[in-house]
Amino acid sequence: MANKNMNDQELEMKEYLVPKSAVQPLLTSFSMVRNRLGEVFDLPQGDAGQATGWWQGQKPDDQVALRQALTALASPVIMSDITIMRGDQGLVQTTLVKESLRADDPAFLVDTDESGENLRLRRLQSPEVMAGTILMYLEAGVEPGLAEFKFEVSPSEFLVLLATLDLYRRSYLISLLEHEEMKPNLKLEDVQNSVNDGLQYPDPRWLVPFVVPILPSKPELDWNAIWQAVYSLSQRGIVKLSEDNTSLVLTEAGALLATEMLRKMAQIRVASLGYTEDGKPASQTSFFVRGENLIWYIDVGAESVVVAAVDLDKAGELINELFKPVGAPPTVQPARAAAPAQAAAPRPAAQATPAVRYCPSCGQPATWIEQYQRWYCYGCQKYLEP
């Protein structure tokens, strides 16, 4: 089954384990300034004495790096959730956290260890190190080819397309098991089942479940919506509907996509959350697939999804862009703060904090996603009701 953690062969760097329960008390003990983005980490309050004891047990050199990591956790300017699925076997999940707006400043990779009790932290000299690792997965040891291939679809069409590609792959595997020739026709009923399967089972080896977490909202596609999406895909020349509208076949373009996905070597999703220059929350989500011959880049927006084949250089550019912070999040006023009253309010260099909403499920502060005009809870990974 999938291995959920990065191993040292993939990223050779020193790893620090920090008890989750120690983080909050240490941030308080070190008077660390926190910002809105740092609130995304769902960390327990913890015991100050235990946290101090743990800290004092660390080597002085490690304390220097750990302190940097803690400041990054307290006040990140960008956080990128990265998930890499290598073939059908290795699943890597981590979060890149960066404290500085300067693009080439160091960053940290943060994830949870097997016990779930500790944060695992690794310092990167710059986000380019992570970008290089992702590129390595996309290169997959074989130089990718080039193709002029680009189209734009709606999010629901995109999801139905992925479900169709998953169904194609399933049909291929079944035909192998059954020693039968693969039938080119895919029933619309089976496409619907593929959508539902993908939404129900979070198995990252399939395209739909791998992509759903980075969609702006969990899609609810009924039969009519699926039919509409298939019809639109046929209008775009990706599939062709049968005369009785009960099945479809892939066109040449669709077949290219299906073949590429059938033999995909790696799929990578990156969801970055940061702030704009004028202090508004923003996010960018992208999905890369290394197919048999090509690298596929999928830019997932609220209104549309762009699918394109890109070369390795372009992929590198796009990945680096995902890790580039633009603006600084508003700072959180400490609970104990008692700032003196201002006679004439000076002009702050940073933007004012937007109104706060809290998640009704977990009680944590939600984040306003400007792009989608909705509040999002990173703890529960869902949007709040308007």
Added chain:
Amino acid sequence: MNTPFKEEERRRLLDDYFRDQERSEELDYEIATTQGEATETVIQELDALRASLSEARDQYRLNVPVLPLSRCPITQQVTYHSIDPYGLDGLWWDNQVPIRPVEVLPSTFIMVLGALKLGPSVENTPFPVRPGPEAPYVVPEVLGHPDIYAVVSTVKVGTHTAYPVFYYGIGWEGKVEPMNNWGANHWSYMDRNGDLRYHEYGAVPVTDDSFLEGLDGDEGEEEDEGYTVDYDLRRWVEEGKLLWIEPGDQTMTLREGASGCPYLDLPGGRVFSLILDGERHDDIDEED
């Protein structure tokens, strides 16, 4: 870099330290003035005291607070820097042998200077303390560079009010020579590659000084940049070169513009202070 000490823990540590130091100086004198060889007992006591003093310095270095003192306007990172906020008698303030942890600072850090408005009484320090003048100032020769910014903020030090001024920039190496950090006789910090940067303003560099390459006077004899001080902060604030942090603002929010800026025309001496044995003197050499 350990958890910060509390005021009473610091007091105990310093009281013990100064007691041991005084005794150690007595023994040093005794040994130096004894005819013939000093007794084994005296030498053993002195060795033990020296070990204890060294350990106390390590302990102090481990526990001196590292506080949010500034914010870089380029990277937007909060700048955490060590400081002894309990009084000038802390070893952090010893100008000749400042006891400070390795500073981990934003990659844009250039230097930190500062000022300190003295409170009603001055601590009795057995070492020289150079906290700067009483009013904050800037160095025009540094801040005048187009890509360099400074940020002034406030921190209480015992009964005194201190004004650290951090300088930030990109690509400043070779353009400006960093001055000794506030209160210290040298400039040092750990850069983003994990390398310790060290320089003594007014002395021959002892380690990597590549950041000085390109400066006039870098070749041949060492020659410090001729720096001046400017207490008229309004111009720098209005030009957006000097940003400021509201006193008491725990969010360290950067502010711009002269409107509401509490650092303009502050009262206090415009002469650098030298504090020794509980007395303040004009530190003419330092200002020059």
